Amino acid sequence: MPELSTPLHLDKLRKARERGLIDRHGLYGLQWGDPDERPDLRGVRDRFVWPFVHPDRVAVEIGPGGGRWTRYLLPCRMVYVVDYHQELLDLLAQSFRAPNLAFVKNGGTDFPGIPAGGVDFVFSYGTFVHFELDLIARYLDEIAGIVRPGGDVVIQYADKTKPVGEATPSFGDCDPERMAALCRDRGYTILEQDDALLNNSGIVRLTR
Numbered sequence: 001m002p003e004l005s006t007p008l009h010l011d012k013l014r015k016a017r018e019r020g021l022i023d024r025h026g027l028y029g030l031q032w033g034d035p036d037e038r039p040d041l042r043g044v045r046d047r048f049v050w051p052f053v054h055p056d057r058v059a060v061e062i063g064p065g066g067g068r069w070t071r072y073l074l075p076c077r078m079v080y081v082v083d084y085h086q087e088l089l090d091l092l093a094q095s096f097r098a099p100n101l102a103f104v105k106n107g108g109t110d111f112p113g114i115p116a117g118g119v120d121f122v123f124s125y126g127t128f129v130h131f132e133l134d135l136i137a138r139y140l141d142e143i144a145g146i147v148r149p150g151g152d153v154v155i156q157y158a159d160k161t162k163p164v165g166e167a168t169p170s171f172g173d174c175d176p177e178r179m180a181a182l183c184r185d186r187g188y189t190i191l192e193q194d195d196a197l198l199n200n201s202g203i204v205r206l207t208r
Helices: 008-018 021-025 039-052 086-095 133-146 176-185
Strands: 058-062 078-083 101-105 119-124 147-158 189-194 201-207
Touching: 008 021, 008 086, 039 119, 039 147, 039 189, 039 201, 078 086, 086 101, 119 133, 133 147, 133 176, 176 189, 176 201
Parallel strands: 058 078, 058 119, 078 101, 119 147
Antiparallel strands: 147 201, 189 201
């Protein structure tokens, strides 16, 4: 059974508070880069987020952190933000009070309260990079239950073939080839897979 959670993200939040990074940057997570300013993250925003945000769509973000990506999803009709840690959801709620934003605490890989087959767009950045392949597989199986046929699933994953990825101890043992094989094995079609945009990871867009 894969481990469903580690203290990693809570440790990062504690350290950010101790160092005053949240007050300094405005949103927790911007200390790792602002997608409005950093070219590679702007590329993720423009290619893997904006095209799938629309007022008639329902979105899910897995591992929203402090909301640096959540803010781009808010034009959707409904946005579910999902996290295992209530502390992170509480932090996000302090910054965003949109009526179309629902906070979902899950038990590991599940999506309680999200209608089956009712989601148009699933997005996750900065979360799956810390997962091993067996946990990613469990998440992919659960995502299949909430995303509509033809919906889009965008996931950033660790790439241990890159020097920066290999040097990041918290990253899961993953790479583009194994990620692609895993996604296909779980019944997904790969629409895009970019292994050059980010220096420590890759990003993939899937559908079913």
